[in-house]
Amino acid sequence: MAVQTVASATPTVDLGPAAALSCRECGHRVPLGPVFACEECFGPLEIAYDFSAYDAEELRQRIEAGPANIWRYAPLLPVPADVADKPNLNPGWTKLVDARNLARELGVTGGLYVKDDSGNPTHSFKDRVVAQALEAARAFGFTTLSCSSTGNLAGAVGAAAARAGFRSCVFIPHDLEQGKVVMAAVYGGELVGIQGNYDDVNRFCSELIGDPAGEGWGFVNVNLRPYYAEGSKTLAYEVCEQLGWRLPDQIVVPIASGSQLTKIDKGLRELVELGLVEDRPYKIFGAQALGCSPVSTAFKAGHDVVRPQKPDTIAKSLAIGNPADGPYVLDIARRTGGAVEDVTDAEIVDAIKLLARTEGIFAETAGGVTVGVTRKLIEAGVLDPTLTTVVLNTGDGLKTLDAVAGTGLTATIRPNLESFREAGLA
Amino acid sequence: MAVQTVASATPTVDLGPAAALSCRECGHRVPLGPVFACEECFGPLEIAYDFSAYDAEELRQRIEAGPANIWRYAPLLPVPADVADKPNLNPGWTKLVDARNLARELGVTGGLYVKDDSGNPTHSFKDRVVAQALEAARAFGFTTLSCSSTGNLAGAVGAAAARAGFRSCVFIPHDLEQGKVVMAAVYGGELVGIQGNYDDVNRFCSELIGDPAGEGWGFVNVNLRPYYAEGSKTLAYEVCEQLGWRLPDQIVVPIASGSQLTKIDKGLRELVELGLVEDRPYKIFGAQALGCSPVSTAFKAGHDVVRPQKPDTIAKSLAIGNPADGPYVLDIARRTGGAVEDVTDAEIVDAIKLLARTEGIFAETAGGVTVGVTRKLIEAGVLDPTLTTVVLNTGDGLKTLDAVAGTGLTATIRPNLESFREAGLA
Incomplete structure (x- = not known):
């Protein structure tokens, strides 16, 4: 019993000001973990914070003195205080x-x-949300970062995993355009084409999360969704x-x-x-x-x-x-x-x-x-x-x-001034 | 005579610490202007600065308090002191x-x-150099920003001109790949295909600079090259x-x-x-x-x-x-x-x-x-x-x-766990 008390008083997961997961529908709270649906009502879980210690002026100064990326707001995100020292893509603070x-x-x-x-x-803005999911994945001891995607998210996950030293495994419909496949594949992780449409890909990912084969896998927009979304x-x-x-x-x-x-x-x-x-x-x-x-x-x-x-x-x-x-x-x-x-x-x-x-x-x-x-x-x-x-x-x-693709040349001329004048460009 | 003296003592061109153009070969100096070759020896001209008023510690503090883009270094560039207030793309301060x-x-x-x-x-880094050329173009009263290009420069000039309210006219070989044409054309300036190769394009641009038709045109990498290069x-x-x-x-x-x-x-x-x-x-x-x-x-x-x-x-x-x-x-x-x-x-x-x-x-x-x-x-x-x-x-x-383009899927599977295991991904 004493051990249990110590365990619940000393959370093993340090995600900064994130205190618990809370159901957006019924308010039921559960400890921080890789879950995304309320066990009571199946509503979506989101992060509940403890911001009670902050003084406005001190917080503003701390933010302004922070790095030129999203980690300047670390005190307001589900990430550990030393997040900026960990390898990630440091997105944000865009123009x-x-x-x-x-x-x-x-x-x-x-x-x-x-x-x-x-x-x-x-x-794309996906770098913001993936950076949060990555910190949650670290906190929960996951070793593979994953997602289903047809575009921006695939590249964001592949790149973030590469830099953080995670294995990545991204699932896409097998018949995606070649350009998008290249953008996702270049980071060197597993890129798996699923014979089916995007719905089939998503259904398969849900199946994988529930299977022992998916143990240690953090799907950024499924079992890590509450963290991911905060980005x-x-x-x-x-x-x-x-x-x-x-x-x-x-x-x-x-x-x-x-x-x-x-x-x-x-x-x-x-x-x-x-x-x-x-x-x-x-x-x-x-x-x-x-x-x-x-x-x-x-x-x-x-x-x-x-x-x-x-x-x-x-x-x-x-x-x-x-x-x-x-x-x-x-x-x-x-x-x-x-x-x-x-x-x-x-x-x-x-x-x-x-x-x-x-x-x-x-x-x-x-x-x-x-x-x-x-x-x-x-x-x-x-x-x-x-x-x-x-x-x-x-x-x-x-x-x-x-x-x-319809945008193109406004004129075509021969390489001389006469042709230039004829085209009305002078 | 008095008028002349006043004119030479009051330069009409304010490009901050830039004092003159100086020949890299023979050291001959000429006033700041849209020229790029030495009139004495045809050597390349570059910017000569007057940094004599700067104190190291003051300068460092001024830079560190500056904006998160290249204009933090305005005291060291051929640009007016208020450059950050003018419309441009504010490149730089990259990771x-x-x-x-x-x-x-x-x-x-x-x-x-x-x-x-x-x-x-x-x-691309071209935004840095184009931003300098743009300020020179403003200083010299040019109204059209131009270049010859086969890629990155075309987009950088088109975008910078759009934001600054300049007309742009970019010259490219007429048979460039469609993707590159789109990237250059989307900013809405003139995009002229030249029937010839890149050498023909360059030759034509040199001809245009020497012709009355090219009056008021700033070619970022030709007649504005000394400024451009400083970026x-x-x-x-x-x-x-x-x-x-x-x-x-x-x-x-x-x-x-x-x-x-x-x-x-x-x-x-x-x-x-x-x-x-x-x-x-x-x-x-x-x-x-x-x-x-x-x-x-x-x-x-x-x-x-x-x-x-x-x-x-x-x-x-x-x-x-x-x-x-x-x-x-x-x-x-x-x-x-x-x-x-x-x-x-x-x-x-x-x-x-x-x-x-x-x-x-x-x-x-x-x-x-x-x-x-x-x-x-x-x-x-x-x-x-x-x-x-x-x-x-x-x-x-x-x-x-x-x-x-050779990078691609690492596996293709059916949307079920059996196929996933067969592919050795578990």
């Missing part, structure tokens, strides 16, 4: 671009900023600190599973509760592609539940037809006074080109979705152009070149 | 990765660091500051025109002269692909002149057969006790995979060249593994996917 040209084109006068996560090590909070922290410790008035976030949007809301509320920013209203807007718009459809219809869709859009990184966090996204958009909107594939391409032409930022299709939705919401009078607005770009255009 | 896994594989015990310039806005100094500054204001013992730099290597040497010497780092010996090593190795060939043969070659290598971003700064590179390698070495295309691919597998960094072919040369020089006993060594990665693997 918040003051997008004055884009603001002018869209008629925004209150300040328009693009949070550009293409600056992360593997050029998106860093987007909220960085935006506020880069605005001078101020909440944005409006923020436009892409929706895939919806997890990122819910964690950005969580991060903003934490900063208020910790006294790091002044409490004032903010609105969160969700952005989807029309070809995979289950959440915007539900929002517009006034529904509380999200009806699954079969995705058909060029925004592959957002193409989750049955988004797990969809109902939470609806709650947040309605509670904050935001909205959820969608754009067509043609509008996505237009928005990619608009952002590139005005700010020199070449975004992935997901960035086309947020910029396109921003434009649409301004034109509809839903976004207030006189308020400070932040738009997320979560990925890199080099990974979705096909989307803008 | 210096402590590459412990790679060091272990290569047997380096003195510290091995990868300076990873794939973290720049358009994912590479920031690599030296950042490496030293990130090492804790210390010179590296050994640094491995890729060679295309050779300009980058000469400017890194210039940057390191400036830090010594300014008292920002302790004076101690450093060695600079140049890296080429065997398929375009005019400088390493001359180095090994003990020649002072560089004989042009016809390039044939996968390292396209280094494929300059007649490198303008080749003789200076030879001087520097010999003076510092370094060397110039080359690797085969197969060694480049191996090195790209080695860096990805050990550090999670996916490098362009140019990064494969520097990592491959580092390995070769260690094995040959030329690089000392007990000394602090820095290796540059100047670009991103996403831009040269073809080089590692």
Whole structure:
């Protein structure tokens, strides 16, 4: 008995301020571990923190003196205090671009900023979440880092595992485009093609987690999901600190599973509760592609539940037809006074080109979705152009070149001045 | 007469500490302007600075309090003091990765660091040099930013011009691969295909500069070359500051025109002269692909002149057969006790995979060249593994996917555990 008491009073898992896992539905708490569903109600588990020891001014100074990556926020994340000394890709602290040209084109006068996560090590926001999952994997003694993926996540896991000295094993549909296979394979881990579609891949991964063969495996977005998901909070922290410790008035976030949007809301509320920013209203807007718009459809219809869709859009990184966090996204958009909107594939391409032409930022299709939705919401009078607005770009255009394949030469000439003049270029 | 005196005493061009242009061959000085060749001897012009007012400790503090991009070094660059307030891509301050896994594989015990310039806005070091050229273009009243290019430079110029509100006109061979055309075209400037090869493109650009049609045009790597080239100094500054204001013992730099290597040497010497780092010996090593190795060939043969070659290598971003700064590179390698070495295309691919597998960094072919040369020089006993060594990665693997196209799935299985076990993955 005495041994049991000591064991429960001395947790073997050091994940900094993370105190327990808590069910988002029923509030049931369990100790930190590689679990993701509530044993009582099957609701999703998330991290519960103990921030009680923090003084606002001391915390702000500690953050500002920290490294130029997500670990400056280690006191607010489920990671050990010495996380910055462990080998990882050190993502984050990406540029918040003051997008004055884009603001002018869209008629925004209150300040328009693009949070550009293409600056992360593997050029997508996935590096943030994988870095959290990696620390949880270390804490739980896992030796293999794994995931199912069709794109950005595969590269983020492969790269993070390589640097951290983990084995990696990534599962993808066997018939993925060759370019995406190369991007995932170059880091040298196991890359396994599954004969089936993405649903088959996911079903197989769930089976593997429940089997002895999966022992020691950390699936970043399955059994490590509560830790993984917290990484998106860093987007909220960085935006506020880069605005001078101020909440944005409006923020436009892409929706895939919806997890990122819910964690950005969580991060903003934490900063208020910790006294790091002044409490004032903010609105969160969700952005989807029309070809995979289950959440915007539900929002517009006034529904509380999200009806699954079969995705058909060029925004592959957002193409989750049955988004797990969809109902939470609806709650947040309605509670904050935001909205959820969608754009067509043609509008996505237009928005990619608009952002590139005005700010020199070449975004992935997901960035086309947020910029396109921003434009649409301004034109509809839903976004207030006189308020400070932040738009997320979560990925890199080099990974979705096909989307803008129609872009090309503006002229072809012979190598002489006569031909140059004939083309009207002088 | 009085008017003339006032005019010469009040320079209209404010480029900070840049005082004049000075010929690298004969030392002849001319005022700052869009010229690149000495009117006396046709030697290359470079920037002469007036750093006389700086106090070392004050300067160091000013730099450390500066922004997390190249403009922290504005006091040492040909840019106005308020450069950080002008619209540009704010490149630089990229990660210096402590590459412990790679060091272990290569047997380096003195510290091995990868300076990873794939973290720049358009994912190559070219953002650094283009940012300098842009400020010169502003100072000289140019309205069009231009270049000839076959790759990284085209994107860097297009993006920088878009953000700064310049017109851009980039010239490329008309038959470039579609992917590279898209990467350059997406920023919305003029992208002109020239019916001819890269030499024809360059010849045409020189013709255009001499013609009234080229008035108001800043060719970043031709008439703005003295300013442009200085951008590479920031690599030296950042490496030293990130090492804790210390010179590296050994640094491995890729060679295309050779300009980058000469400017890194210039940057390191400036830090010594300014008292920002302790004076101690450093060695600079140049890296080429065997398929375009005019400088390493001359180095090994003990020649002072560089004989042009016809390039044939996968390292396209280094494929300059007649490198303008080749003789200076030879001087520097010999003076510092370094060397110039080359690797085969197969060694480049191996090195790209080695860096990805050990550090999670996916490098362009140019990064494969520097990592491959580092390995070769260690094995040959030329690089000392007990000394602090820095290796540059100047670009991103996403831009040269073809080089590692052979990388792929490590297994293909059916979506069940039996198939998983049969594949030996358990």
